[in-house]
Amino acid sequence: MRTKLKTAVIFGVGLLIGAAVSFLCLGRMNQQQYARSYATGVIEQAFLASELRANRQVELSKRIESNLPGAVLAIHQNTSLQSVPESQSALRSVKHFYEVNGVTIPQEIAPILSDLPSRQ
Incomplete structure (x- = not known):
């Protein structure tokens, strides 16, 4: 015992x-x-x-804008990136950028951004 x-x-x-x-x-x-x-x-x-x-703000703006689709795809395809709450905010921010500036959303990310759930 x-x-x-x-x-x-x-x-x-x-x-x-x-x-x-x-x-x-x-x-x-x-x-x-x-x-x-x-x-x-x-x-x-x-x-x-x-x-x-x-x-070089014009070049900088173009460079940043050209990186947005890749960033959206990275979040969409990586479960580790999707697991943090900030990922939804990041995707919404990208969508907001395109909407506010009247820029056409690239075809490869348009379905991802259109399927975002509404803000809670």
Whole structure:
């Protein structure tokens, strides 16, 4: 009887230690992911500022606009990207861009954007 109790206590302590270590590791990974995402955003902002400062806004606009269909397809085809709530907001933002600016939605993404659920 004592050995069963001792085994159960050791198992419980091991389980708690494992849970604590997992919690710490996952928290650290989350912090690193946030830091990478933030740093990438800063790099992007610096690039945009450089392009605008060099009076290349027309080329920049064309480059960004040409990347939108690929971004929409990436979200649509990748379940990892679809799993975050921001993906729907991103798709709505692209749809809004085309509607507000009177730009024809490219054929390869038109069905994706037209099938977006309404905002909730």
